[in-house]
Amino acid sequence: MGQLAMRLIKSDRADTRQGPIDGTDVAFINSSEDLARRARSGDEEAFSLIFDRFIRPITSFIYEMVGNRSIAEELAQETFVRAYKNLDALRDDGKLSTWLYGISRNVIREWLRLPHEKRSPVEVDDQAVLELQDTQLGPDGQFMNKELIGVTRRALQLLNEDQRMVFSLRVFRQHSYQEIAEITGFSLTKVKKDLFRARETMRRQLGPYLEVSR
C-alpha cells in the first residue's frame, strides 16, 4: 500500500464496506473522490456506489441525533435525494464525506426545528438497542451490554443539539475536529468546547457504568 492507498483510507474513514485494496488503479477507481467526480459528470452508477457506501454511517449518525429508527431512515433518504439533486454544489471531490454529513446536518436541523406537535413523537428506540447482538459475550455480558447501550443512547438524547452532533461525529464517527467544524459550520473553539461539555455530561449521566476501578 502506497501513499494512494493511505489517502483512500483517510478519505473513506466513514466507509464501512471498503473493498480490498490490491492495486492502485482499482483502489483509485473505488475511492470516494473518484466516485464523486464520476457522479458529478453524470455517472449514475457512481452515485449508487456512493449511496451504498454512505447510507449506513449517515443513517446511524441521524439516528444518534433523532433517536428514532424510522425517522432516521426517512431523513437519510432525504439526505441522498438532496445530495443527488445538488451534486453540482460539491466543490471538492475529496470532501464527499464531509459534504454528505453537512447535508444530513441540514436535514436533521430542519426536522428538529419543527414544532413538537408537527413532528412524529421521538422516543429512544429501545427495540433497536435490544436487537444488537454481541456473540462474543455470554448471556450476562450480553444483558449488561444491552443495558449499557440503552443507557448511553438515552444519555445522548439529554445533550443539547450542538453537543450531541459534535459528540456523535467525534466519538462514534471518528471525524477530526477540523472536519467536524466543516460539517457543522462551528468554529474550532466551539467544537472543542461542546465536545468537552458533552463528554462531561455523558460521564455524569452514565456514572457507575463508566467507572474504572483504581
Add this chain to the structure above:
Amino acid sequence: MNCKACLKIIGEYFDGELSERMAGRVADHLESCPACAHTYEQIQYEQTVYARVGQQLEFNHPRWETVRSTIDAEKAISPATPARRWFPSIQIAAPVAAVVLISIVLVFAPLRQKSTSEIPSQRAEIALAPGAVATGSDTSLTPPAGQPSPVIKEKIKTRPRTVSAERKFVAAKRSETPSFDVEKFRDPQATTLAHIEQSQMLLRSFRNAPEDIAFETQRFQKLLSRNVLLRCEAIAKGNLPEEEVLTTLEPILIDIANLPDRASKEDVRSITETIRKTEIVAMLQVYSQTNNR
C-alpha cells in the same frame, strides 16, 4: 503543567488534536500525576464503551433504485419551474415580436397584390407534397397556449400570403401535430409504483412539515385524479393488494387536495393524525419495496 490545565485539554490529547509540543507536555504530566493518569484511563475506557454503542444498527435502508424513482417522481409532479423561469423573457420578447411583425407587414404589403395570383398553384403543390398536413383537419383541437385559435387559423388560411410565409405556415402546422401519449404505453405496474412512491414522498413531507406543503394542494389534486384512475384499473384487474393500498390512500388525498388556501392548524393536524393512524406511509413503503423486487 498543573492538573487544571491538563484536565482542560486531556480530551484533545486523547483525540490526537494537540500540537506536538502541547502533547509532549501533557504526556510528561500524566507520567508524574496518578490522578490525571486515572482520568486519561477513564477516557480510554469510555471510548471502548462508546465504540460498542456506535455499532451500526441494522436499518431498513432503501435501495438506490427506490430513491432514484422518488427523485424522478418528484420531478414529474413539478414541471412548472422551467416555464416560470422563462416567463420574464417572454414578457420582453412579446413586444419585440410585435414590432418585427408590423415591420414585415409594412414591407410585404405592396407585394401582396402581386403574389396573390401565384399562390393557388404553390399551395396545391405544398398540399400534395409527402408528409404535408391536411389543412382544416385539426380545427377541433384546443390550441396550445400562445397559438392562434381555430377561428383565427381559418382566417389566416384563406388569406393570401407570400411563398416564404406559406412555407412557414406549413412547418408550423406540422409541429402542431399531436405527439403520442407516452403515458398510455407505459407499463401499468410501473405507473402504479411511481404513483405510490410519489404519494409516499409527498405524504412524508406533509407529515413532517405540513405548513410548507399545505398550500401545494395542486400536487395532491393531480395525485388524487391519478389515484382514482389507478384504483378503478386495479378493481377491473382484480388486483386486491393494489386496490387496498389505493383505497386507503384516496380519502387522505381528498382531504389534502381540498384544503383551503389558508388551512387552519386543526384541519392540518387532523390530516396528519389520519396519516399516522392509518400508517399509510408505511403501507406505501412496504408495497413499493415488495413490488420493486
